[in-house]
Amino acid sequence: MYANYHTHTTRCNHARGSEREYIETAIERGVRVLGFSDHVPYPFPNGHESGFRVPRALLEDYVVTVENLKKEYADQIEIHLGFxxxxxxxxxxLLLEYLKPYPYEYLIMGQHFIANEIDEPIYCGGKVGADVPWRYARQVIEGLKTGDFTYFAHPDLPSNTERGQDYLDAMEYICREALALDIPLELNFLGLHDRRVYPCHDFWEIAGRVGNKVIFGCDAHDPWAVADPATIESAEAWVRQHGLQVIDRVRLHRPNM
Ligand SMILES: [Zn+2]
Ligand SMILES: [Zn+2]
Incomplete structure (x- = not known):
């Protein structure tokens, strides 16, 4: 695995291990590029703090820690700071304005909720209604069209639903638009390892047919999950099964503003 851009830290409250352990595992396993992309702190106007994100109070600490490690390990591995x-x-x-002072290098899209968490919280990672895949598809494509996201993590998140024609059409819309925008889709190692509902074969069959660029993402919440050999092996089986076009690195970019 040349690069992994999807790595968490303990600040999000559901990950384990020190940054140093993630980095050293990556080095041991021959990873050349390691991106930290913890769940972004979100400056909701009503002060709401989501339980699964870096709390706002720890943003500075996240940035400074990763920036220092980037320098310290510069001759061993390329480290990047993202969300x-x-x-x-x-x-x-509001989010972009909030992040603007910090030297982060990229955002990956991980759309855990549609609408937003404070007006109408609809979590996409569990059982979802039949209307959710299309709502999700429209919202994520609108988001990707901003040009602010480097790639799209677990694009098939809302797959725990009745996967009828509506689901398939929504997923095909995502794949076609992402292709037109030249935005890679992530095959998510956390879902693969835990045998979650994503990655979903129905989705990746479409992505293979449409010809999307596909990037592997560890979504590491524990140091062992960085370039885990068994998970890489199963990802490669998915690649063969669906004829996926895998790229091993991406060009990182900050949002436009
Ligand atoms: Zn997470
Ligand atoms: Zn993640």
């Missing part, structure tokens, strides 16, 4: 973020239309400008 995993949802696209909430109503608050997106």
């Amino acid at each position: 995993e973020a949802e696209y909430y239309p109503k608050f997106h400008a």
Whole structure:
């Protein structure tokens, strides 16, 4: 595995291990590029703190820690600072403004909720209604069209639903638009390892047919999950099964503003 851009830290409250352990595992396993992309702190106007994100009070600490390790390990591995973020239309400008002073290098989209968490929280990682895949598809494509996201993590998150024609059409819309925007889709190692509902074969069959660029992402919440050999092996089986076009690195970019 040349690069992994999807790595968490303990600040999100559901990951384990020190940054140093993630980095050293990556080095041991021959990873050349390691990106930290913890769940972005979100500056909701009502002060709401999501339980699964870096709390706002720890943003500075996250940035400083990763920046220092980047320098310390510069001759052994390339380290990058990013965030995993949802696209909430109503608050997106606010988020970018909030992050602007910090030297982060990229956002990956990880759309855990549609609408937004404070007006209408609809969590996409569990059982979802039949209307959710299309709502999700429209919202994520609107988000990807901003050009603010480097790639799209676990694009098939809302797959725990009745996967009828509506689901398939929504997923095909995502794949076609992502292709047109030249945004890679992530085959998510956390879902693979835990045998979650994503990655979903129905989705990746479409992505293979459409010809999307596909990137592996560890979504590491524990140091062992960085370039885990068994998970790489199962990802490669998915690649063969669906004829996926895998790229091993991406060009990182900050949002436009
Ligand atoms: Zn997480
Ligand atoms: Zn993640």
